[in-house]
Amino acid sequence: MSKDTTTEAKIKEAAKRVFTNKGFSGCSSREIAKEAGMNVALVNYYFRSKEQLFNVVFHTVMDDFMLSMKDVFRMKQPLETKVRLFIEREYEFITKHPEIPGFIVSEMNRCEVGDSNKQFIMDEIAETGIFEEMHQAQITGEMRKIDLCSATLILMSNCHFPFIAKGLMQEIHHIDDEKYAQQLVLHKQYVIEMMIGYLFPAKK
Amino acid sequence: MSKDTTTEAKIKEAAKRVFTNKGFSGCSSREIAKEAGMNVALVNYYFRSKEQLFNVVFHTVMDDFMLSMKDVFRMKQPLETKVRLFIEREYEFITKHPEIPGFIVSEMNRCEVGDSNKQFIMDEIAETGIFEEMHQAQITGEMRKIDLCSATLILMSNCHFPFIAKGLMQEIHHIDDEKYAQQLVLHKQYVIEMMIGYLFPAKK
DNA sequence: ATCATTTTTAAACACTTGTTTAAATTAGTT
DNA sequence: AACTAATTTAAACAAGTGTTTAAAAATGAT
Known part of the structure; x- marks a missing residue:
């Protein structure tokens, strides 16, 4: 499935699943972090903001x-x-x-x-x-x-x-x-x- | 346009506009109240909760x-x-x-x-x-x-x-x-x- | 005018939101 | 090993969330 197993890639994949199913306003940063099995702060460490992660x-x-x-x-x-x-x-x-x-x-x-x-x-x-x-x-x-x-x-x-x-x-x-x-x-x-x-x- | 001018009806009409344009998770109770020109508490006074208002x-x-x-x-x-x-x-x-x-x-x-x-x-x-x-x-x-x-x-x-x-x-x-x-x-x-x-x- | 009822308000509640901080841990280099 | 840089963590931040409270204002009945 996921070819890249880095933290960044795992967050991105999790975000893809959550965003596509619930939309930008239908989910939170913490939900994405949880789906990726990561700390909330890592989302912004790699992607600066929820919005930038969404854009990616x-x-x-x-x-x-x-x-x-x-x-x-x-x-x-x-x-x-x-x-x-x-x-x-x-x-x-x-x-x-x-x-x-x-x-x-x-x-x-x-x-x-x-x-x-x-x-x-x-x-x-x-x-x-x-x-x-x-x-x-x-x-x-x-x-x-x-x-x-x-x-x-x-x-x-x-x-x-x-x-x-x-x-x-x-x-x-x-x-x-x-x-x-x-x-x-x-x-x-x-x-x-x-x-x-x-x-x-x-x-x- | 709006046949009913009661507070309840005005909130419902405002909620209809906001909900249909932004979806349930895309807006807040306060945004609906503002759109209706009402206090936030009135939303729950007439409709008990955001979810019940949405259902209506x-x-x-x-x-x-x-x-x-x-x-x-x-x-x-x-x-x-x-x-x-x-x-x-x-x-x-x-x-x-x-x-x-x-x-x-x-x-x-x-x-x-x-x-x-x-x-x-x-x-x-x-x-x-x-x-x-x-x-x-x-x-x-x-x-x-x-x-x-x-x-x-x-x-x-x-x-x-x-x-x-x-x-x-x-x-x-x-x-x-x-x-x-x-x-x-x-x-x-x-x-x-x-x-x-x-x-x-x-x-x- | 007095009273009870309904309606409206501002304020607060506990909780979640996105985001940041600063410390802890890990990894990499010499 | 010691030092540096990158990564991860828990905790906190201010602002926003849905909802409730209790007092104020408006309404209607007597």
Whole structure:
């Protein structure tokens, strides 16, 4: 699991677990120290403050989050294959880290989070050239001519919301954790079917 | 706006604003009191505790949230029209209260929130008979035969996520509040087009 | 006007918060 | 071994937390 066993790394890993599950304002420095099995003062010894530790964690989480995304976008494959793979990989990744989408969207809406923390890595998506590729595919008629911001939105909505709204969905349909996990496997197939069908309408 | 001007109602309204924007753990009793222009002690005088006040607010917010939903589901209209209307009304309602979807999903995932607060009103959706109606429409072939939990998930994903992920989307596409509001108007049309096309495939 | 009741206030309660301090321990170097 | 620097600790700091108290003010009834 954790490749680095230094005190600093152990605190960072503990902070990652606590922050992603409870959010910045949902936990205390002492809770993080306890999770790491460390003294409270060590948190500030290595990271200066709770906020700076959060920034480091947030940055790391965003990096992980973007990694598989960027991989897919840079592949030498037809756009339709890329979209299909994107959905597959997103479900695969988030199934392993189900708390991450909710963590990211809620912390991105917190106005206290500095702009420098938000901007940095987001642009890496655009830098893969995926938007230009979509634009070209729209010109050739391969892809439906919809606004690319909406295309992003549709993709992310259907990949991330099912994990963010787990609690809500379980109450509506009265299903436990195990059943919901199965539901998501099934749901992924519907999402692929719907998204591909919509974004790449079969030529007549 | 506020029909009731009693101290109790003013505190409740202030709490609603603060809780929905910052979450339970993101604000203090004093912040709520200040927002209401009241003394801190009054919060507990009328609501016993921060948690009980939260429960009252949560209940109220859920009620508002469910209201237009239930209205649409109980209409005497073809299912396809209902789904179309559902999307229209959701965008209309959430545009007026953009903080609500994020508030609900994140608080539904907080394990400290008692089950009694979660269960109560959720069942009202099922009680409208919408799921039976969908099931019937699937038998007659009017509606695509997908799992009804997934149907719910797809609908909610595409209606709520665009508001929850506002901060994230604005960073990815570098757009300001006004531009994003316009984007959502456009996006709603794409969502309707995609959802109707998928759930109610044209008969050949 | 007097009284009891309700509402509002300022102050305090015990506890937690993020952070700092200064001493203790450990590790590394010569 | 002795000395220096890095690490870890317990303790304390001031400020903030939810909550309670007891007195003050406002209200309504007789």
